[in-house]
Amino acid sequence: MAADEPDGPRPTGRAPSAPRHTRRLTDKILIAFHHACDQGDYEVAEEMLRILEMMIRRRTISPDVNRRKNMESLVAAHERLWLLRHPEKDV
Numbered sequence: 001m002a003a004d005e006p007d008g009p010r011p012t013g014r015a016p017s018a019p020r021h022t023r024r025l026t027d028k029i030l031i032a033f034h035h036a037c038d039q040g041d042y043e044v045a046e047e048m049l050r051i052l053e054m055m056i057r058r059r060t061i062s063p064d065v066n067r068r069k070n071m072e073s074l075v076a077a078h079e080r081l082w083l084l085r086h087p088e089k090d091v
Contacts, residue, residue: 026070042081045065
């Protein structure tokens with residue numbers, strides 16, 4: 001397998017196609033945040049949230065119809081990280 005073919009060799013007789021982007025970058029960063037939480041790496045998770053906040057706050061040229069959904073996801077992510085960092089004590 002060649003170094004420039006991370007997923008294995010391409011089938012012969014087919015032209016290389018453009019990469020398909022099925023998720024928005026903000027979605028991928030949110031997935032990375034949850035993965036970091038699952039791994040217990042809260043410092044990385046916090047950094048992912050910082051980047052996500054920057055992206056959501058940034059003004060876009062066209063109105064973002066997903067802004068409310070993005071904000072709700074961001075709030076839920078902050079809540080998850082807070083709960084992971086502050087587990088309830090057994091009484």
